[in-house]
Amino acid sequence: SYVLTQPPSVSVAPGKTARITCGGNNIGSKSVHWYQQKPGQAPVLVIYYDSDRPSGIPERFSGSNSGNTATLTISRVEAGDEADYYCQVWDSSSDHPGVFGTGTKVTVL
C-alpha cells in the first residue's frame, strides 16, 4: 500500500515559518490534503487539492506539491497553531486507498 512519511516533530518560534513535509512516491501526481488536530479535538481540514484553503482557514496556511514531496507551510506562526498535522491522499490502485501520513507534531517555542 501507498506510504506517506512525515517528520515526527517540527519546532518553530512565534512569528516564524513552519514547513511540514509529506513524502510519497510520485506524490506530485496525486491530490494532497492536510488536517490539523489539536489535543482532545477532532481533526480539521486546513488544505485540500494541494493548496486550496477551506473557508475560515487563515491565509497563513498554504500548501504545495511536486515530485516526491508535498509541503504544508504555516507563516507567521501563532501559539494556537500548535497541533498535530496529517497529510492524506487517495490511492485508487491500492486495497487501502485512504492513506494518511504518519503525522507531525508542531511545537511553538
Next chain:
Amino acid sequence: EVQLVESGGGLVKPGGSLRLSCAASGFTFSNAWMSWVRQAPGKGLEWVGRIKSKTDGGTTDYAAPVKGRFTISRDDSKNTLYLQMNSLKTEDTAVYYCTTVIAVAGTESCYFDYWGQGTLVTVSS
C-alpha cells in the same frame, strides 16, 4: 451548520460486535458520501471505509485491516450513518470519527471535509 454526532462506542470483548451510529444534520445527507476514520490511543489517523451516495451507486470501500469484519451502511430517511463491527480485535481499539467525504471531480479520489467528535471503542477482555 454541519453537525455529525457519533454514538454507540463502549467496551467490548475480543470477538464481540458493536454498531456505531452517526447522526448528521445541516446538509443534504442523501447526497453525501460518508466515511469512518479511526485513531488508536496516542496514534495517527487511519481510514476505515467509505460509502457513496445512493445516486452514485451506494457502494462501499474498506481498508484492508477491517475488510470482511466491518460494514458501513446508511439510512437516508434518518440522516444516519452506521458502522457494524464484528469479530473485534484488541487492535480495533480507537476513537472512531464519522466524516463527510468530498470526491475529487471525475475521479475516485476524495478527502474528508467535516468530522464528528468521535466515539471511543475499547476492545479488551
